[in-house]
Amino acid sequence: MSEFGTGHKGEVVLAARNVAKSYGNVHxxxxxxxxxHRGQVTTLFGENGAGKSTLMKILSGVIQPTSGEIILDGQPISFASSSQARDHGISIIHQELSLAPxxxxxxxxxxxxxxxxxxxxxxxxEERQTRLLMQDLEEDIDPLTxxxxxxxxxxxxxxxxxxxSVNSRILIMDEPTSALSASEVxxxxxxxxxxxSRGVSIVYISHHLEEALQxxxxxxxxxxxxxxxxxxxxEIDLEWIVRHMVGDNFDLGSPPTGYDKGAVALSIEGITVxxxxxxxxxxxDGLSLSVREGEIVCIYGLMGAGRTELLESVAGRLRSTAGRVMLKGRDVTGQSIAQCIRDGLVLVPEDRQRDGLVQTMTVGRNLSLASLGAFTRGLFTSxxxxxxxxxxxxxxxxxxxDGGGAAIGSLSGGNQQKVVIGKMLATEPDVIxxxxxxxxxxxxxxxEVFKLLAERAKQGLAVIYTTSEVGECLSIAHRIIVMRRGRISAEFGPDVTKEQIMAASGEAVVAH
Ligand SMILES: Nc1ncnc2c1ncn2[C@@H]1O[C@H](COP(=O)(O)OP(=O)(O)OP(=O)(O)O)[C@@H](O)[C@H]1O
Ligand SMILES: [Mg+2]
Known part of the structure; x- marks a missing residue:
């Protein structure tokens, strides 16, 4: 199927032939x-663990295939390292960020x-070039931060x-937009x-299917x-992608159907960070919000609206300078993360690599870590x-x-995210x-995660979750809060439109 050529748009520059990779008995x-193809975007779709990152790591020399061939400009080639691939003009933006903090x-x-x-x-x-790069990306970041x-x-x-900055011919982007705002995308x-248009080929991976289709x-x-x-x-549309990703019997579930109003589980009163x-x-900025037992509240807002800081200050990760947090009528303001977990108030943090997982531990230990107190008598763990x-x-x-004994780093990115969610749900919290x-x-x-949250909410769990995807608010929330510059700018029931939510966030409403 390949037609390797000499620099025309659309010609094949890189090809994978029967590329296979096994880790022990994990294929x-x-x-x-x-x-x-030259000057075009090739997008990889697939469920968590389908093999997307593995394939991209092979194309960029990070790992080597067990069998099969990579063909560059018509010639078989093998890369011993990512710097060797870079010398041939192939670079990769990794799914898990690899910066030195x-x-x-x-x-x-x-x-x-x-x-x-x-x-x-x-x-x-170096500073001058960094400034130029930031200008290209329309981002106001000082090179010395x-x-x-x-x-x-x-x-x-x-x-x-x-x-x-590398000037590659082939640039691989593994989930580059997962933390970006709509305008950054x-x-x-x-x-x-x-x-x-300058002939650079892009290989793109994303779970934002509609966005990637653009x-x-x-x-x-x-x-x-x-x-x-x-x-x-x-030849393709959204339905085609989903069908090939997961097969025919696919059910995205339906939105929740209201809830029985319970007592106030969590009350945030004038929190200031x-x-x-x-x-x-x-x-x-002096934000107040309460959530009842069984209620699912979604906080929508642009990046920088203060959502992360709000949640972190409620769950003991960040200090607030004013206001208080009441958990089932008890003041828990300023408590440590561990104490909050013991009291039934838990946070699934935004940055799984930094705050959510312990990289040196197994999948199983990561899952049970936050609940260990419940199994431990004195020095002994059951x-x-x-x-x-x-x-x-x-x-x-x-x-x-492969099982609870697997290394956390051997899981695909999305599956690591599921571990963080599973770990916090396992503590049987009252508020998540x-x-x-x-x-x-x-x-x-x-x-599946939404279904699980809805089930737990039916049993009384109070849920607050943030999202930058406006569609998500409509698919699960009983109540939608829009945050803008540290304050609540609007509050809606589940029958609101996407456009109303976006307008309240300060986002330009783009017709799709
Ligand atoms: N170092 C490793 N050791 C063992 N298994 C691994 C290793 N790296 C990847 N795997 C396994 O290979 C499979 C494919 O993983 P990969 O990271 O390529 O998935 P992905 O398609 O990128 O998923 P996601 O959308 O979640 O990022 C998974 O089952 C994963 O657990
Ligand atoms: Mg991946």
Missing amino acids: ALKGVNFDI NMNVRDNIFMGREIMTATGVDFAE PVEELRLGQQQIVEIARAL EVLFKVIRDLN ITNHAVVLRDGAMTAYAERK PDAAGAGYLVV FSREAGLVTESIRKVHIKT LLDEPSRGIDIGAKA
Whole structure:
């Protein structure tokens, strides 16, 4: 099927031939064939654990295939490392961010590729180029800011900038937009089209299917490590993608049907959080909100609206300077995270790598970690009860893993996200706060998580979750709160329209 050529748009530049990858008896990829065309976008679709990241890591030299071939410009080639692939013009933006948190933006972008003069690193030139990259991405980030001070979406932009700075011919983007706002996505898509017009090929992965369709020229669908479909844009639509991703019997579930008003479970009263950098404004500005037993409240807002800071200050992760948090009528303001968990108030944090998972522990231990208190008598942990909980959690949130003993890093990105959700649900909380819980999980898993939350809510769990996807609010929430600049700008029932929600957030309403 390939036609390798010499620089015309649409010609095949890179191809995978029978590429397979196994980890012991886990067959992550089972012989995949497809072409990447010059100056076009090839998008990979597939459920969590389908093999997308594995395939991209092979194309970019991060890992080697068990069998099969990579063909570059008509010639078989193998990369021993990602820097070797980079020398051939192939770069990758990883799904899990790989920045050094305590280093600044400039140094992260040029790490390992410093611009040198006779006397040493040319920091001024690096800074100038960083500023230009930020301009291209229309992002107001100072090159000298330490990365740990940036919000997750901005860190993702830095990751993108680093890949752009390499001047690749083939740029692989594994979930580049999972933490970006709608306007940041728009800018990225402009950048992608610009790269395309200069002959750069993009390989793109996303669980935002409709969004990805906007830039897709060719689509590859993976399912359980095998390719189930490969077609051009004009032949495909959303239904086609979903059908090939998950098969025919697919049910996205239906929105919740109201709830029985219980007592107030959580009451947030005038919570105030100043900005971290000390610029003098309030990220959360005297915000009050209460949630009842059995109620699911969705907080919608743009990136930077203060949603993360609100949830973190309620759950003991961040200190508020004013206001109080009442849990079932008891004041829990300023309690530690551990104490909040013991009292039944838990948070699924936005940044799973930093706050949600312990990378050195197994899947099972990560799942049971927050509930360990319940199994421990003195120094002894009841291992059988722990094992029971782990098996139960894996089943309930549909984690695709070899078993509880697997390393957390061996799970696909979306499955790691499910572990964080499962871990917090396993503590049997009264109130659960979820910060962008659907980040990186596929549409089937999203529906499962929503179903699980709705079930638990029926049993009395109070739920607050944040999202940047307006459609999500409508698919699960009993009540929708819109946050803007640290305050509540609107409140709606479930029968609101997408446009009304977006308008209240300060977002330009774009017709789809
Ligand atoms: N180092 C590893 N050891 C063992 N199994 C692994 C390893 N890396 C990946 N796998 C397995 O390979 C399969 C494919 O994983 P991959 O990360 O490619 O999925 P993905 O399609 O990118 O999913 P997601 O949408 O969740 O990111 C999964 O079952 C995963 O657990
Ligand atoms: Mg992945």
